[in-house]
Amino acid sequence: xxxxxxxxxxxxxxxxxxxxxxxxxxxxxxxxxxxxxxxxxxxxxxxxxxxxxxxxxxxxxxxxxxxxxxxxxxxxxxxxxxxxxxxxxxxxxxxxxxxxxxxxxxxxxxxxxxxxxxxxxxxxxxx
Amino acid sequence: xxxxxxxxxxxxxxxxxxxxxxxxxxxxxxxxxxxxxxxxxxxxxxxxxxxxxxxxxxxxxxxxxxxxxxxxxxxxxxxxxxxxxxxxxxxxxxxxxxxxxxxxxxxxxxxxxxxxxxxxxxxxxxxxxxxxxxxxxxxxxxxxxxxxxxxxxxxxxxxxxxxxxxxxxxxxxxxxxxxxxxxxxxxxxxxxxxxxxxxxxxxx
Numbered sequence: 001x002x003x004x005x006x007x008x009x010x011x012x013x014x015x016x017x018x019x020x021x022x023x024x025x026x027x028x029x030x031x032x033x034x035x036x037x038x039x040x041x042x043x044x045x046x047x048x049x050x051x052x053x054x055x056x057x058x059x060x061x062x063x064x065x066x067x068x069x070x071x072x073x074x075x076x077x078x079x080x081x082x083x084x085x086x087x088x089x090x091x092x093x094x095x096x097x098x099x100x101x102x103x104x105x106x107x108x109x110x111x112x113x114x115x116x117x118x119x120x121x122x123x124x125x126x127x
Numbered sequence: 128x129x130x131x132x133x134x135x136x137x138x139x140x141x142x143x144x145x146x147x148x149x150x151x152x153x154x155x156x157x158x159x160x161x162x163x164x165x166x167x168x169x170x171x172x173x174x175x176x177x178x179x180x181x182x183x184x185x186x187x188x189x190x191x192x193x194x195x196x197x198x199x200x201x202x203x204x205x206x207x208x209x210x211x212x213x214x215x216x217x218x219x220x221x222x223x224x225x226x227x228x229x230x231x232x233x234x235x236x237x238x239x240x241x242x243x244x245x246x247x248x249x250x251x252x253x254x255x256x257x258x259x260x261x262x263x264x265x266x267x268x269x270x271x272x273x274x275x276x277x278x279x280x281x282x283x284x285x286x287x288x289x290x291x292x293x294x295x296x297x298x299x300x301x302x303x304x305x306x307x308x309x310x311x312x313x314x315x316x317x318x319x320x321x322x323x324x325x326x327x328x329x330x331x
Contacts, residue, residue, distance in 0.1 A: 010300040013307065014285065021282060043307050046260075046314070053257045054279040059169045059183065067187050068161060071194055072154045 012040055013047070020051050143207040151198045160207070161190060168215050170280050175219045175272060177265070185222060189215045209290040216273060216291075223269070263313035271306040278303065 016029055026048045034041035058064075138146065138159040149156035168189050173182035192214050200210060264272060270292065277288045285296040285303075292299070 006301075006304075010304045013304055014300055017278065017303075021279075042311065046307055046311055049256065049260050050275060050279045050310075053260050054174065054276065056166060056170045056280050057173050058166050059186065063183055064165055067165075067190065068158060070187075071161060071190055072158050 009039060012036070013043055016040070016044060017047050017051075020047055144202060147197065147200060147202065147207050151200075154194075157194055157197065160193075164208070164211055165190075167281055168211060171212065171215055171276055172219060174264075174276050174280060176222065181222065185215070185218050188218050192218070204290075206290060208287070212277070212291045220269065259314055259317050260310075262317055263310050266313045267306065267309055271302070271309065274299065274302055274306055275310075 012033070016033060019029060020026065026044065030041055030044045033044050136149075138149075138156055141149070141156075141159070143160070143163075146156045146160050150160060165186070169182060169186045172185045172189070173179070176182050176185065189211065193211055200207070205213075264275060267275070273292065274288060277283045277291060283291075285299040288294075289296050289299050294302070
């Protein structure tokens with residue numbers, strides 16, 4: 001397919017999509033598409049399926065009201081919920097804090113012992 | 128700090144740029160932007176994630192992020208709508224990365240309710256066709272899913288889609304063509320897979 005044919009096909013697909021979305025019936029469009037460009041007809045069914053299947057979806061009114069209140073009044077509800085971190089991250093954070101504490105205590109114990117040893121060694125060593 | 132003049136203004140009459148300017152200081156203006164875009168963002172996120180729970184969480188995150196960054200937002204060729212969709216797109220992309228998989232959307236009540244046919248056989252056939260279409264849709268690369276949603280769910284023009292995806296109108300038309308080709312191939316592959324499953328079932 002040449003570049004100009006390619007662009008023509010792209011424009012036709014765009015136009016068919018807009019006409020289907022504008023409420024035109026699919027059958028005349030299909031006939032028209034098959035008469036003008038053989039390839040085009042194959043796409044009309046897919047475009048029609050996408051058009052009928054992908055409808056906008058609304059959230060529940062309760063959710064919409066709660067989120068609005070949370071955003072505008074700064075209430076914690078949904079905001080707090082979405083900021084909750086996953087349990088595995090909780091566990092990892094707790095383990096990291098525990099490991100940090102253990103290391104800190106060990107360092108205090110062994111660190112001071114080593115200093116004491118050095119002092120004792122210094123005293124015992126004759127000048 | 129609240130803008131004393133905003134109370135006298137009917138926020139519904141303002142366009143997005145004016146609302147954004149007010150929303151930097153007045154949460155009521157942000158509330159109007161929220162009303163305008165909640166359903167659009169929710170629909171977008173819902174089709175990308177495939178379930179209500181994640182759609183609600185991610186939609187909330189989009190608006191929380193928008194609210195916290197709106198004071199820094201400057202409209203430099205990217206309209207507010209495009210900015211909001213980019214936030215949504217990034218959060219959904221992160222969500223997919225964290226999930227490590229792509230969920231296949233279930234054909235739920237929303238879509239079933241949209242069917243006009245009352246004949247049970249026809250309903251079942253249409254439901255199967257829609258399941259196949261949605262499965263094929265979720266097999267597409269991220270940017271192609273985004274294009275389909277913006278075109279069919281949000282009914283945006285190529286120029287609006289281009290602003291969100293950072294492409295020209297011509298590039299969007301070309302991507303749309305390639306997306307339809309890919310979708311057709313995916314549907315054929317699903318259809319062939321289903322048929323061979325059924326054949327194997329008969330043989331077994």
